[in-house]
Amino acid sequence: MQSAAMRWGHLPLAGESGAMTEVAVDADRCTGHGRCYTLAPDVFDADEVGHCVVLVAEVSGDLETQAVTAERNCPEGAISLSR
Ligand code: SF4
Numbered sequence: 001m002q003s004a005a006m007r008w009g010h011l012p013l014a015g016e017s018g019a020m021t022e023v024a025v026d027a028d029r030c031t032g033h034g035r036c037y038t039l040a041p042d043v044f045d046a047d048e049v050g051h052c053v054v055l056v057a058e059v060s061g062d063l064e065t066q067a068v069t070a071e072r073n074c075p076e077g078a079i080s081l082s083r
Helices: 035-039 061-073
Strands: 021-025 044-046 052-054 079-082
Touching: 021 052, 021 061, 035 044, 035 052, 035 061, 061 079
Parallel strands: none
Antiparallel strands: 021 079, 044 052
């Protein structure tokens, strides 16, 4: 049986496969360097003392790209992504 995408002639675009990546921050490890919300401002923000707040808990496409960049640049290893 063909998928809906094939029946309607629509090929999935990057990040359109339906698979989402979950974003989490370990508050015990976060020390507020701010790299995450600087590099990925659409996914993370700062709280009143500069610690990370997750704005979007499930990402794909461009937001996932931002989240991966933040994960790789967090000096404390506080960001985790689950696929
Ligand atoms: S880069 Fe890491 S340590 Fe810094 S605010 Fe973001 S999550 Fe916290």
